[in-house]
Amino acid sequence: xxxxxxxxxxxxxxxxxxxxxxxxxxxxxxxxxxxxxxxxxxxxxxxxxxxxxxxxxxxxxxxxxxxxxxxxxxxxxxxxxxxxxxxxxxxxxxxxxxxxxxxxxxxxxxxxxxxxxxxxxxxxxxxxxxxxxxxxxxxxxxxxxxxxxxxxxxxxxxxxxxxxxxxxxxxxxxxxxxxxxxxxxxxxxxxxxxxxxxxxxxxxxxxxxxxxxxxxxxxxxxxxxxxxxxxxxxxxxxxxxxxxxxxxxxxxxxxxxxxxxxxxxxxxxxxxxxxxxxxxxxxxxxxxxxxxxxxxxxxxxxxxxxxxxxxxxxxxxxxxxxxxxxxxxxxxxxxxxxxxxxxxxxxxxxxxxxxxxxxxxxxxxxxxxxxxxxxxxxxx
Ligand SMILES: *Cc1c(COP(=O)(O)O)cnc(C)c1O
Numbered sequence: 001x002x003x004x005x006x007x008x009x010x011x012x013x014x015x016x017x018x019x020x021x022x023x024x025x026x027x028x029x030x031x032x033x034x035x036x037x038x039x040x041x042x043x044x045x046x047x048x049x050x051x052x053x054x055x056x057x058x059x060x061x062x063x064x065x066x067x068x069x070x071x072x073x074x075x076x077x078x079x080x081x082x083x084x085x086x087x088x089x090x091x092x093x094x095x096x097x098x099x100x101x102x103x104x105x106x107x108x109x110x111x112x113x114x115x116x117x118x119x120x121x122x123x124x125x126x127x128x129x130x131x132x133x134x135x136x137x138x139x140x141x142x143x144x145x146x147x148x149x150x151x152x153x154x155x156x157x158x159x160x161x162x163x164x165x166x167x168x169x170x171x172x173x174x175x176x177x178x179x180x181x182x183x184x185x186x187x188x189x190x191x192x193x194x195x196x197x198x199x200x201x202x203x204x205x206x207x208x209x210x211x212x213x214x215x216x217x218x219x220x221x222x223x224x225x226x227x228x229x230x231x232x233x234x235x236x237x238x239x240x241x242x243x244x245x246x247x248x249x250x251x252x253x254x255x256x257x258x259x260x261x262x263x264x265x266x267x268x269x270x271x272x273x274x275x276x277x278x279x280x281x282x283x284x285x286x287x288x289x290x291x292x293x294x295x296x297x298x299x300x301x302x303x304x305x306x307x308x309x310x311x312x313x314x315x316x317x318x319x320x321x322x323x324x325x326x327x328x329x330x331x332x333x334x335x336x337x338x339x340x341x342x343x344x345x346x347x348x349x350x351x352x353x354x355x356x357x358x359x360x361x362x363x364x365x366x367x368x369x370x371x372x373x374x375x376x377x378x379x380x
Contacts, residue, residue: 001022001025001269001354002022002272002378002379004314004352006020006378007020007272007314007350007352008350010274010376010378011350014374014376015374016274016275016276016292016350016373017273017274017276017292017293017297017298017373018274018373018374018376019271019272019273019357019360019361019373019374019376020271020272020274020376020378021051021053021054021270021357021375021378022270022271022272022379023053023054023270023377024379026054026057026061026266026267026270027057027061029265029266029267029269030042030058030062030266031061032237033262034062036238036241036242036245037241037244037245039245039249040222040244040258040260041064041094041257041259041260042064042260042262043063043096043099043221043259043260043261044058044065044263044266045066045099045224045261045262045263046065046066046075046076046263047068047072047362048263048264048266048267048357048358048359048362049267049271049357049358049359049360049362050072050075051361051375052075052078054267055075055076055079056079057380059076059079064094064097064259065095065096065097066097066099066224066263067096067097067098068098068099068100069100069107070107070110073096073098073111073114076095076096077092077096077114080092080095080096092114092115092116093137096114096117097116097117097118097119097182097221097259098111098116098117098118099118099119099141099261100118101121101122101125101141101157101158102125103118103125103128103129103133105128105131105132108128108131108132108133109133112132112133112135112136113135115135115136115137116133116136116137117137117138117139117179118133118136118138118139119138119139119140119141119221120138120140120167121140121141121157121158121159122159122167123167126167126170126171126174126176127174130174130176134175136176137178137179138171138176138178139178139179139180139181139182139221140164140167140168140171140178140180140181140182140205141157141158141159141181141182141183141184142158142159142161142164142181142182142183142198142202143157143159143160143161143183144183144184144185144194144198145185145194145197145198146186146194147191147194148189148190148194149185149186149187149188149190149191149194149225150186150188150189150190150305150306150307151187151188151305152186153184153186153187154186157184158184161201161204164205164208165205165208165209165212165214168209168217169209169212169213169214172214178214178217179216179217179218180217180219180220180221180256180257181202181206181217181220182220182221182222182223182259183198183201183202183221183222184223184224185223185225186225187224187225187305188227188228188230188264188307189225189227190233190235192235192239192240192243193243195225195240195243195247196244196247199220199222199244199247199248200251203251203252206252217256218255218256218257219259220248220252220256220257220258220259221258221259221260222244222248222259223260223261224261224262224263224264224265226264227240227264228264228265228269228358229269230268230307230355264358264359267357267358268356268357269354269355269357271355271356271357271360272353272354273293273298273309273352273353273356273360273373274350274351274353275291275292275298275311275350275352275373276291276292276348276350276351277289277345277346277347277348278290278291278292278347280345280346283323286321286323287320287322287323287341287343288322288324288325289322289323289324289325289341289345289351290324290326290327291311291324291326291327291335291351292327292370293335293373294325294326294327294328294333294335295326295332295333295334295335296326296328296330296333296365296367297326297361297364297365297367297370297372297373298353298356298361298364298373299326299335299353300360300361300362300363300364300365301359301360302335304359305358305359305360307359308336309335309336309355309356310353310354311335311336311339311341311351311352311353312351312352312353313341313342313345313349313350313351314350314352315345315349317342317344319340319342319343320340320341320342321339321340322339322340322341322343323336323338323339324336324339324341324351327370328367328370329368330368361375
């Protein structure tokens with residue numbers, strides 16, 4: 001991780017707010033993932049941090065990608081286009097999965113030329129894919145338990161287990177090819193049994209499909225949700241990986257390709273937000289700092305990702321509970337009501353926040369005219 005000195009140097013050079021991205025950490029996270037899940041190909045979920053430089057680092061490390069819109073696809077595709085022709089396939093499945101179960105007609109029309117691998121979870125989508133993207137390969141997205149995830153997804157997507165095989169056979173009957181299954185256990189999943197249950201459920205769907213005459217499924221996509229070590233309560237990744245390995249080796253023969261879509265895990269720990277104190281007041285006896293980054297900007301994850309970020313001072317010394325506000329006029333723009341900071345910080349001093357790589361700048365808005373933090377890349 002970049003040192004405090006580097007953070008201060010970067011803030012001086014680029015001004016604030018900035019988001020400092022350490023590409024060595026991204027490479028380490030990818031290596032950790034591969035080391036503990038050797039059978040699983042990682043498709044980095046671009047939405048976690050859709051920066052082309054981040055995508056390039058992961059591409060060079062050997063990652064594949066989960067995209068959910070044409071702009072995301074194009075960020076990744078640029079790297080594929082630049083590969084030597086002999087290393088390129090005429091399909092993109094080994095590098096990209098389009099993992100949004102609901103796609104607009106126009107998106108499907110555009111996708112078709114790439115012969116993409118796409119997910120689906122309902123009847124209407126089969127008709128749309130048949131009509132607009134018949135070259136696509138399909139993965140059925142299953143609804144699986146999301147208990148204990150910080151961000152729940154099962155209310156919006158996923159076929160119920162009871163209708164799964166009907167949806168597979170219906171797509172096949174329409175002349176499409178169903179390559180396999182996918183699921184998402186919910187983001188920042190600290191309940192590791194969610195993966196175990198979901199893998200077992202997927203196995204039972206594979207079996208039922210076979211029993212009902214369809215045995216062409218050859219991939220299982222275990223989705224995202226791998227927790228970032230935000231604090232010491234998150235159990236080690238190796239423990240989760242072990243559980244997953246045991247289940248996939250027990251239930252799925254080697255010919256079945258296993259994919260995963262880690263977003264947060266790859267980037268959360270790789271970025272540090274640095275902001276500046278631009279105002280200070282004492283309200284109801286409590287010190288309130290106003291900084292130049294907030295919940296409409298890098299700290300948008302407080303709202304959209306149910307995530308809390310800790311602010312730190314570069315200065316040592318006694319700490320007190322303070323409030324930290326963002327820069328906009330909106331009273332919703334509160335970074336923290338209870339941050340432990342020195343009470344005597346002065347205007348112009350810097351604060352920093354670790355683990356700010358996932359779902360932060362990705363959902364930053366230009367609200368109230370305040371521009372997003374500048375992204376600064378180190379060790380690329
Ligand atoms: C958001 C998302 C991911 C990434 O989830 P993380 O929790 O960040 O790993 C993966 N797959 C799909 C389909 C998603 O929507």
